[in-house]
Amino acid sequence: MWHITKREIYDNLNSLRFALTTVLLLALMLTNAVVHLREHPKRVQKYSDAVARYENRLAAYANESLYLLAQQGPGDLHKKPSPLRFCAEGGDSFLSGTINAGDPFVYAEDMTGVWKLSYPSMTPNLENVRPDVIKVDWGFIIGYVLSLVAFLFTFDIIASERERGTLRLMLANSIPRYTVLIGKFLGALISVSIPFTLSILMNLLVISTASNLHLNAEAWERLGVIFFIAILYMSLFLALGVLVSARVRQSAVSLVVLLLVWVTLVIFMPNTLASMTGEFSPSMLSGEFWKRYRQFHQELDEKYGDRVWSDKSDTKTLTARSEYFAEHAALDERLNEDRLSLQIDQFQHARFITRVSPVTIVQHLLESFAGTGFERHLQFVENTQRYARQFREFVVDTDREDPKSLHLIGIREGMSLKPVSPEAVPKFKDTLSLSKDFNTRAMELLLLTLFVMVLLSGAYLAFVRVEV
Amino acid sequence: MMLTLIRRELLDNLMTFRFAVAVFIMLLLVVANTAVLIKDYERRLAGHKTEVQKSREYMLEGKTYSVAELNIDRPPNPLSIFNTGLDKRLGNEIWVYYGHVPTLWDAEKHSSQNPFMNILSSIDIVFIFEGVLSLLALIFAYDTLAGEYERGTLRLVLTHSVSRGHILLAKYISAMVCLLVPLLMSLILAMFLLTTSPSFSLSTPDFLRIGGIMVASIAYLSAFYLIGMLISAMTRRTSTALMLSMFVWGFLVLVYPNMIVAVIQPSNPPEERRASVHNHIKQIWEEFERERKHFLATDTHLEGDPYGNMRWRGGYNFEHFQDKASVLQYYYYAGAEIDGFHEEPESEALHVQNYHRFLVPLIIDTAEHTWRVRKPVLEELFILPATVDRSWLRLTPTGIYDIATQALAGTDLNGMQDFFTAVQQHRQSVIDYYYDKNAFASRQWFSSDKEVVDWSALPQFSFQRSDISINVKRALPDLFLLLTINIVLFIGIFLIFVRREV
Numbered sequence: 001m002w003h004i005t006k007r008e009i010y011d012n013l014n015s016l017r018f019a020l021t022t023v024l025l026l027a028l029m030l031t032n033a034v035v036h037l038r039e040h041p042k043r044v045q046k047y048s049d050a051v052a053r054y055e056n057r058l059a060a061y062a063n064e065s066l067y068l069l070a071q072q073g074p075g076d077l078h079k080k081p082s083p084l085r086f087c088a089e090g091g092d093s094f095l096s097g098t099i100n101a102g103d104p105f106v107y108a109e110d111m112t113g114v115w116k117l118s119y120p121s122m123t124p125n126l127e128n129v130r131p132d133v134i135k136v137d138w139g140f141i142i143g144y145v146l147s148l149v150a151f152l153f154t155f156d157i158i159a160s161e162r163e164r165g166t167l168r169l170m171l172a173n174s175i176p177r178y179t180v181l182i183g184k185f186l187g188a189l190i191s192v193s194i195p196f197t198l199s200i201l202m203n204l205l206v207i208s209t210a211s212n213l214h215l216n217a218e219a220w221e222r223l224g225v226i227f228f229i230a231i232l233y234m235s236l237f238l239a240l241g242v243l244v245s246a247r248v249r250q251s252a253v254s255l256v257v258l259l260l261v262w263v264t265l266v267i268f269m270p271n272t273l274a275s276m277t278g279e280f281s282p283s284m285l286s287g288e289f290w291k292r293y294r295q296f297h298q299e300l301d302e303k304y305g306d307r308v309w310s311d312k313s314d315t316k317t318l319t320a321r322s323e324y325f326a327e328h329a330a331l332d333e334r335l336n337e338d339r340l341s342l343q344i345d346q347f348q349h350a351r352f353i354t355r356v357s358p359v360t361i362v363q364h365l366l367e368s369f370a371g372t373g374f375e376r377h378l379q380f381v382e383n384t385q386r387y388a389r390q391f392r393e394f395v396v397d398t399d400r401e402d403p404k405s406l407h408l409i410g411i412r413e414g415m416s417l418k419p420v421s422p423e424a425v426p427k428f429k430d431t432l433s434l435s436k437d438f439n440t441r442a443m444e445l446l447l448l449t450l451f452v453m454v455l456l457s458g459a460y461l462a463f464v465r466v467e468v
Numbered sequence: 469m470m471l472t473l474i475r476r477e478l479l480d481n482l483m484t485f486r487f488a489v490a491v492f493i494m495l496l497l498v499v500a501n502t503a504v505l506i507k508d509y510e511r512r513l514a515g516h517k518t519e520v521q522k523s524r525e526y527m528l529e530g531k532t533y534s535v536a537e538l539n540i541d542r543p544p545n546p547l548s549i550f551n552t553g554l555d556k557r558l559g560n561e562i563w564v565y566y567g568h569v570p571t572l573w574d575a576e577k578h579s580s581q582n583p584f585m586n587i588l589s590s591i592d593i594v595f596i597f598e599g600v601l602s603l604l605a606l607i608f609a610y611d612t613l614a615g616e617y618e619r620g621t622l623r624l625v626l627t628h629s630v631s632r633g634h635i636l637l638a639k640y641i642s643a644m645v646c647l648l649v650p651l652l653m654s655l656i657l658a659m660f661l662l663t664t665s666p667s668f669s670l671s672t673p674d675f676l677r678i679g680g681i682m683v684a685s686i687a688y689l690s691a692f693y694l695i696g697m698l699i700s701a702m703t704r705r706t707s708t709a710l711m712l713s714m715f716v717w718g719f720l721v722l723v724y725p726n727m728i729v730a731v732i733q734p735s736n737p738p739e740e741r742r743a744s745v746h747n748h749i750k751q752i753w754e755e756f757e758r759e760r761k762h763f764l765a766t767d768t769h770l771e772g773d774p775y776g777n778m779r780w781r782g783g784y785n786f787e788h789f790q791d792k793a794s795v796l797q798y799y800y801y802a803g804a805e806i807d808g809f810h811e812e813p814e815s816e817a818l819h820v821q822n823y824h825r826f827l828v829p830l831i832i833d834t835a836e837h838t839w840r841v842r843k844p845v846l847e848e849l850f851i852l853p854a855t856v857d858r859s860w861l862r863l864t865p866t867g868i869y870d871i872a873t874q875a876l877a878g879t880d881l882n883g884m885q886d887f888f889t890a891v892q893q894h895r896q897s898v899i900d901y902y903y904d905k906n907a908f909a910s911r912q913w914f915s916s917d918k919e920v921v922d923w924s925a926l927p928q929f930s931f932q933r934s935d936i937s938i939n940v941k942r943a944l945p946d947l948f949l950l951l952t953i954n955i956v957l958f959i960g961i962f963l964i965f966v967r968r969e970v
Contacts, residue, residue, distance in 0.1 A: 015711075016708060016711050016712070020712075020715040024715065024718065027727070028727065031727050031730060031731055032730075034731070035730045038733070091586075094583065094586045095584075126558055126559045127794065129554060129558070129850055129884075130729065130854045130857050131729060131857050131858060132557065132589075133725055133726045133729045134589075134726045135726070135730065136726050136727055144722060145722065148718055152711065152714055152715075156707070251707070252486075252611070252706070252710070253485050253486075255710065255714075256485065256489050257489070259603060259607070260489050260492075260493050263493060263497070263600055263603070264493075264496075267591070267599060268496075268591075271588050271589050271590065271591050272501050272504055274588045275504045275585075276500075276503075287518055287522075343582045343584055346584070346585070347582065347587075350588065374584070374587065
């Protein structure tokens with residue numbers, strides 16, 4: 001078997017396609033690294049500026065009084081840019097990087113409600129009139145280019161030997177067919193892995209030599225997983241190539257079939273199929289949303305009536321007002337959350353069905369291991385929600401410690417007006433955990449492995465029955 | 469002889485497996501995507517109609533001139549099905565305010581759609597052609613010459629008294645005829661779906677535009693076929709030709725367009741320029757603010773606050789500076805809607821009217837001044853990099869084809885700019901209407917106690933997509949470029965083939 005593998009590798013190493021693949025992958029990976037080195041420091045700078053602004057704002061309010069903190073809230077919460085964004089861009093330009101936790105409703109000049117979480121409904125990319133292109137990230141290089149290369153290395157792996165008649169020669173020896181198949185498969189795997197690994201090493205070399213970028217141990221771990229996924233994905237396409245090559249008599253026909261498969265799997269399925277299935281669970285339209293918004297607010301106003309707005313400052317009025325503020329903010333937050341979850345459902349639904357295409361699986365996997373994309377965005381949303389609860393609890397707890405306070409949150413007369421130490425205020429930290437990613441992604445990894453197994457056994461069956 | 473050659477080639481090509489595959493895959497992709505795109509267009513059109521209705525209601529709700537909410541919604545372009553271009557991406561809701569010249573960069577997006585769905589890139593018909601047609605053309609072309617050479621039939625053919633040019637021409641014509649079958653079939657099916665859909669009302673110029681897109685597609689197809697033929701003429705073995713063709717395809721279609729846009733970067737640092745111009749515009753408005761303050765100070769009745777001396781019975785007023793540095797948006801925004809007054813402040817009202825008679829023309833002048841500063845910088849900051857990108861993209865046939873079809877469909881930057889130019893003209897006509905009615909100096913400018921504004925006489929906004937001749941004019945340079953590529957490639961193939969030993 002090793003003999004076959006070795007022969008296969010030597011054949012490939014001398015071929016034109018090997019040289020072209022090496023050049024192509026190296027060029028792509030270098031581009032990727034250079035662009036990342038140029039863009040990433042800017043992103044990090046922007047993020048740290050934003051965090052500094054957030055902390056200053058929080059400290060300013062904390063130094064003023066607890067009441068102001070309870071009213072104004074923590075402000076804009078920012079998504080931490082992933083250091084591995086060069087692996088998968090993951091539609092990050094469409095996903096908003098901030099969620100606002102502040103912006104209290106102003107009823108009148110001296111009457112302000114309390115803060116709430118609100119999710120921006122649109123992402124601003126309206127200024128950009130540059131042409132639309134796919135980002136050159138690892139997701140693109142692996143998903144599109146590597147799969148094509150895998151097909152180009154395997155379309156003739158069996159068909160051409162049969163055409164030339166050398167297959168008959170080989171099988172005349174006492175080698176079992178599966179050995180031939182596995183030997184050839186391994187040969188192709190290694191020959192494609194060589195330029196791929198080379199280009200990835202180049203890419204990481206360029207990225208890690210830059211002084212302003214630090215990849216920690218966890219990032220390297222993730223990169224290792226990504227490399228493993230790429231190899232798995234590549235073997236999937238190689239297996240498919242071997243399968244088709246074993247079934248078809250001419251190598252030209254085999255290539256045509258493979259290109260057809262490639263176009264369907266890589267270009268057609270991920271987008272068109274997703275758009276089609278997205279139809280089945282439409283999200284809330286903005287007209288409907290505003291209708292609900294108005295209706296609920298009317299109900300809330302009817303429930304509390306005018307007593308909230310009376311000039312009296314007895315405990316009853318203040319309590320009612322505090323409750324009204326809290327309920328108003330909670331209502332806004334809930335409506336926003338409902339809409340968001342409907343939108344997320346629609347999008348998840350749309351993405352779910354595209355898992356039949358390995359390209360989508362691999363892109364989801366890359367996104368989650370690189371810490372970008374939609375799953376990451378959901379984590380960010382969850383983080384902000386958790387933080388919002390924590391912040392509210394902190395305000396209530398701190399207020400409870402003040403004996404003079406009436407414990408009416410959001411009301412000047414009913415709350416502690418003492419300053420709070422800025423260090424004591426909980427800070428928002430955007431985190432992402434690999435273990436959590438792995439749980440959600442284990443299914444997809446298994447699916448990918450399953451695909452490889454099925455295709456390999458399919459290739460074996462096809463090859464065993466082949467007449468030479 | 470020529471006819472015999474063509475017939476032979478044609479039969480050779482038509483009976484192959486690859487021809488069946490080509491037809492099948494083109495039909496599948498185009499039909500499925502057209503269905504999705506039609507649905508998408510219908511949704512966008514419905515969203516547009518709701519927005520138009522809503523903005524009409526908002527306009528009618530305004531009781532005074534100064535609080536007028538004149539929103540204009542950009543209708544989706546039906547030809548965006550062929551090439552989406554910038555049609556879906558850019559803002560589609562623009563606000564017409566007399567104190568600010570609206571541009572593409574001031575537009576917002578009405579939020580009637582799920583923003584997450586934007587992550588899924590929609591595939592338009594031209595995109596399918598770009599990717600799949602070029603691939604098919606190369607698959608048809610790689611063995612035309614190398615294959616015959618390998619089999620030895622080329623020598624056989626050349627023993628007859630046929631000139632080599634004729635052989636090339638015969639091969640080219642027959643293969644193009646074969647490739648046109650899937651192209652035309654899929655286009656006709658797409659047209660069938662379009663015309664049966666009730667929401668589409670395509671006019672005669674639209675059909676001409678689609679015809680233009682078809683011509684561009686044929687030129688693109690032939691360019692890739694000739695690339696494949698060139699490779700086939702240069703190589704001696706089909707397998708080498710096939711490999712080379714696939715890599716050339718991967719490079720030209722998949723890699724280069726995405727790579728080049730990522731690599732190139734606008735040369736001058738735009739941030740500093742943006743900041744300095746933003747400051748300049750701010751200074752213009754500070755100057756305006758000084759003049760305003762000065763006017764208020766000189767009028768003893770107003771005492772610094774135009775509405776301060778009047779005792780209202782209800783209503784509201786607002787004034788602030790709108791500031792969005794990223795697109796150099798900076799203007800003074802003010803308005804008032806006062807329901808009535810407790811006492812009849814006739815003389816006070818006259819003073820306020822006088823104030824507006826002075827103020828609003830000043831705002832309009834300042835807005836014009838700002839626009840003169842802002843326009844060239846916007847072009848430098850946004851349009852220039854985009855133009856540079858597009859000229860780099862023109863190095864591949866794919867890029868040229870994309871740009872040409874965008875221009876024909878009217879979804880390119882020029883087509884978008886046409887709409888915003890129309891909005892600017894509309895703003896001008898609204899201002900002229902205000903001047904005609906002497907609206908600034910009227911009481912209805914800020915108060916609705918005597919009379920509510922009658923909005924029915926306001927000029928209506930209408931937008932016609934640019935004339936077909938303009939579209940063609942914009943697309944012609946790129947179409948010529950595609951043709952030139954075709955001719956150069958054909959000459960190249962001819963020269964190589966003529967010198968070749970068989």
